[in-house]
Amino acid sequence: MLVDSDTLWLASTNTYVVAAEPGGPCVIVDAPPDPDGVLGLVERHGLAPVALLLTHGHVDHTGGAPDVCQRAGIAAYVHPDDDFLTFDPATQLRALLGASTLSIRALERVERLTGGTLLQVGGLDIEVIHTPGHTPGHCCFLVEGRLFSGDHLFAGSIGRTDLPGGDLPTLIESMRTKILPLADDTAVYPGHGPTTTMRVERRTNPFLRDLR
Ligand SMILES: [Zn+2]
Ligand SMILES: [Zn+2]
Numbered sequence: 511m512l513v514d515s516d517t518l519w520l521a522s523t524n525t526y527v528v529a530a531e532p533g534g535p536c537v538i539v540d541a542p543p544d545p546d547g548v549l550g551l552v553e554r555h556g557l558a559p560v561a562l563l564l565t566h567g568h569v570d571h572t573g574g575a576p577d578v579c580q581r582a583g584i585a586a587y588v589h590p591d592d593d594f595l596t597f598d599p600a601t602q603l604r605a606l607l608g609a610s611t612l613s614i615r616a617l618e619r620v621e622r623l624t625g626g627t628l629l630q631v632g633g634l635d636i637e638v639i640h641t642p643g644h645t646p647g648h649c650c651f652l653v654e655g656r657l658f659s660g661d662h663l664f665a666g667s668i669g670r671t672d673l674p675g676g677d678l679p680t681l682i683e684s685m686r687t688k689i690l691p692l693a694d695d696t697a698v699y700p701g702h703g704p705t706t707t708m709r710v711e712r713r714t715n716p717f718l719r720d721l722r
Contacts, residue, residue, distance in 0.1 A: 643681020
């Protein structure tokens with residue numbers, strides 16, 4: 511399996527490509543507002559995108575989605591509980607940047623994510639894990655022992671919950687019931703910062719250490 515990433519835009523958001531084999535179909539996980547950057551990563555590996563998976567509706571993960579989807583001819587998969595974010599990038603940009611000249615057009619091709627389902631795309635089995643807390647519709651994706659954790663779980667930290675729709679007790683409950691049971695050797699690919707493993711986070715992440 512091929513996994514690679516680039517860190518894009520002013521929020522230093524990780525975008526990932528995941529492919530069952532080199533040169534084949536791939537899924538993209540998250541699209542920061544730098545569609546050239548996202549598609550550049552795809553092209554660097556000669557991959558053929560078949561789906562864009564969005565961990566949640568924040569603009570630093572979704573701002574590039576309309577362009578990426580249109581140019582690649584693919585749909586974006588997002589949880590409906592984040593629609594108030596996904597389809598309103600302008601409000602988020604204003605809150606983030608003040609008066610912004612960056613305009614993002616509407617996402618056209620959308621598929622719905624449902625927690626607890628298995629998505630089979632591009633020769634990959636992708637388990638959709640609904641992990642509300644950072645946002646109501648946040649999802650993590652488990653692909654053959656690799657967890658794409660978005661802004662739910664970071665190396666040494668967890669996602670902030672002070673943004674609209676965020677809720678700390680909900681995040682902790684998602685972590686305890688859905689992420690903590692994952693195997694020690696699960697590799698974790700967060701939406702920001704470096705890769706880690708469940709073994710390391712279970713032992714050293716202060717937000718996970720006391721959860722049992
Ligand atoms: Zn976020
Ligand atoms: Zn983020």
